[in-house]
Amino acid sequence: MIFLYVGLLLISFAILFKCADYFVAGAVGIAQVTRIPKMVVGIVLVGLATTAPEFGVSVQAAFLGHPEIALGNAIGSVICDDGVALALAAIVSASVILVNCRLLQTAGIFLLSIDVLAYVLARNGTIGRVEGGGFVLILGLYFVFIIKKRNVSIASQKNQHQEEEEKAHPLSLKISLLKKPIFLFIAGICGVILSSRIVIWASIRIAQHFSLSETVIGLTIIAIGTSLPEISTCITAARKGEGEIAVGDIIGADILNILWIIGVSSIVNPIKVDLEVINFTFPYMILIVTVMLVSMRLGCRLTKGKGILLLGLYGLYLFLTLKLFS
Numbered sequence: 001m002i003f004l005y006v007g008l009l010l011i012s013f014a015i016l017f018k019c020a021d022y023f024v025a026g027a028v029g030i031a032q033v034t035r036i037p038k039m040v041v042g043i044v045l046v047g048l049a050t051t052a053p054e055f056g057v058s059v060q061a062a063f064l065g066h067p068e069i070a071l072g073n074a075i076g077s078v079i080c081d082d083g084v085a086l087a088l089a090a091i092v093s094a095s096v097i098l099v100n101c102r103l104l105q106t107a108g109i110f111l112l113s114i115d116v117l118a119y120v121l122a123r124n125g126t127i128g129r130v131e132g133g134g135f136v137l138i139l140g141l142y143f144v145f146i147i148k149k150r151n152v153s154i155a156s157q158k159n160q161h162q163e164e165e166e167k168a169h170p171l172s173l174k175i176s177l178l179k180k181p182i183f184l185f186i187a188g189i190c191g192v193i194l195s196s197r198i199v200i201w202a203s204i205r206i207a208q209h210f211s212l213s214e215t216v217i218g219l220t221i222i223a224i225g226t227s228l229p230e231i232s233t234c235i236t237a238a239r240k241g242e243g244e245i246a247v248g249d250i251i252g253a254d255i256l257n258i259l260w261i262i263g264v265s266s267i268v269n270p271i272k273v274d275l276e277v278i279n280f281t282f283p284y285m286i287l288i289v290t291v292m293l294v295s296m297r298l299g300c301r302l303t304k305g306k307g308i309l310l311l312g313l314y315g316l317y318l319f320l321t322l323k324l325f326s
Helices: 002-034 038-050 052-063 067-092 101-122 129-157 160-168 171-209 214-226 228-239 243-268 275-300 304-325
Strands: none
Touching (some): 002 038, 038 129, 038 228, 038 243, 052 214, 052 243, 067 214, 067 243, 067 275, 067 304, 129 243, 171 214, 228 243, 243 275
C-alpha cells in the first residue's frame, strides 16, 4: 500500500503545479484590470485562497479533538511558507525578486506583532474562544485598513490621463475583461485545493506507516502538505517574473495562519497543547519570520542567497522537531 500512497503523492504534485499556473495567471489578470497593487492581491486574495487547505485541516482537527494537529499545522505552515515556499521562489526565480518596501513595512510589522501576541497568549498552554474571537476581529480590522489604504493611494495618484482612460474603458468593459482571469483564478484554486487534499491524505498514511506522533505529523507532514498551494504558487509566480505575488502570498498566508486559522480553530474548540511544543514552535516561527522580513527589507529585494538561508533554517527546524518530539 505504501507504493500506492507514494504514487498518488507524485500524481497530485503534477496536478497541483499545473493548477497553480492557472491560479497565478488569474491573480495577475485581476490585478491588471482592477489596478490593485500585485502585493495587495497576494496578501488578501491569493493569501485567503491558498490557506484554504490549512483552514480546513486545522478546523476539522480542532473539532475532532486533535489540538496538536490543529496548532501544529498552522504554526508549521508559517515556518514552511517562509522557509520553503518563499525560499524556493527566490532560488528558482530567473531574476532577483523586487519587493515593495512600503507595503512590506506595514504588513511586516503587523505580521511580527501578531506572532508575538499569539505566543504570549499561548504561553499558558491554551488558546481559548475569547482569544480566537480576538484574532478574527483583528484580521477583519486589518483587511479594512488594507482596502482603505489602497483606495486612498489610488485616489491620490489619479491624474487626468488616467481619468480619460477610465472614461474610455467603462465598467462594462472592465467586467468583460475580468471574466477570463476570474475563471482562471477560481478553476486554479479549486484544482489546487482538491489536489492538495489528496496529497495530505497520502502524506498522513505514509506518516502513520512509519509510526510518527501527531505533533510531528502536524508540524511537518501536514504542514508541508497544506502549504503546497503556497509552495506551488510562489514557484510558479517567481518563474513567471511575478515575484510580488509570491511575496504578498506568503505574508498574507502567514497572517491568515495566525489570525484566521488558529482563531477559528480555537473558537470551534479551545486549543490545548503541551508547553514544550508551544515554547519551541512559536519562538522558531518568530525567528524565521524575522529573518525573512529583514532579508527582504535589505535592499528591497530577495536574492538566491537569502532563499538558501531561509531553506537552511527550515532544514534545521525539521531536524530539531524530529529530535524533540519523535
